[in-house]
Amino acid sequence: MASPTETTAPVTVTQILDEAELMQALAIREVVFIEEQHVPEGIERDAEDANAYHVIAHQSGHAIGTGRLVMLAQPPSGEQGPWGQVGRMAVLQAHRKAHVGSLLLTSLEQEARRRGVKGIMLHAQLYALEFYKKHGYTEMGTVFLEGGIDHLEMRKRF
Numbered sequence: 330m331a332s333p334t335e336t337t338a339p340v341t342v343t344q345i346l347d348e349a350e351l352m353q354a355l356a357i358r359e360v361v362f363i364e365e366q367h368v369p370e371g372i373e374r375d376a377e378d379a380n381a382y383h384v385i386a387h388q389s390g391h392a393i394g395t396g397r398l399v400m401l402a403q404p405p406s407g408e409q410g411p412w413g414q415v416g417r418m419a420v421l422q423a424h425r426k427a428h429v430g431s432l433l434l435t436s437l438e439q440e441a442r443r444r445g446v447k448g449i450m451l452h453a454q455l456y457a458l459e460f461y462k463k464h465g466y467t468e469m470g471t472v473f474l475e476g477g478i479d480h481l482e483m484r485k486r487f
Contacts, residue, residue: 338389340429342436345383345395354385354395361419368476373417384436386420386429394420396433398440401450405469405484410447413437434464441487448486455479 345351355374362368377399386394396418404412415437420429441449452475453461458468466483473480 340386340388340393340424340427340432342384342386342394342432344440345385350385350392351378351383353392354383357385357392357395357421358417358419360421362417362476365422366476366478368478372476377416381417382437382440384433384440386424386433388424388429393424394418394429394433396437398437398449400444400446404447405450405482408448408484408486411445413441413444413446413449415441415449415451430460431464434461438464438485446487448484450482450484452480453483455481458483 345354355378358373359370362373363370378397381397381399383397384395385392397416399414399416401412401414404410415434418430418433420433438449449466450469451461451466452473453466455472458481461483462468464485466485469482469484471481473482
């Protein structure tokens with residue numbers, strides 16, 4: 330059980346700048362996606378990790394969440410200009426419901442805006458649709474399977 334100071338300690342979200350932080354992020358993704366959700370490791374880790382803008386959330390000196398932004402080579406169907414894709418959003422179970430996901434998403438959106446994108450696309454697990462809707466994302470298309478889990482494409486234009 331978390332101590333009272335841990336549950337009220339501020340959460341900071343920063344860009345991942347070195348291999349040690351990237352390893353922490355990959356460890357969080359392994360726990361959330363591979364262990365909890367049974368996503369195959371070969372799908373969870375991909376070539377985009379090398380070029381992505383990664384962020385990590387810390388609380389009380391511990392890494393508790395992560396996410397990444399990938400610049401798309403082509404805009405999504407029906408869109409124009411540069412677009413980004415947010416993905417690999419993961420928060421350790423003990424820290425969910427504490428708005429860590431919102432802090433991660435806001436940080437990634439700020440970077441996307443800094444890069445001049447016209448919008449962000451993402452693949453949302455169905456249970457997370459309301460979370461993304463609260464952040465201004467709209468559903469696109471139909472449900473599809475990714476890593477053995479139902480997803481829906483969502484977009485947010487800037």
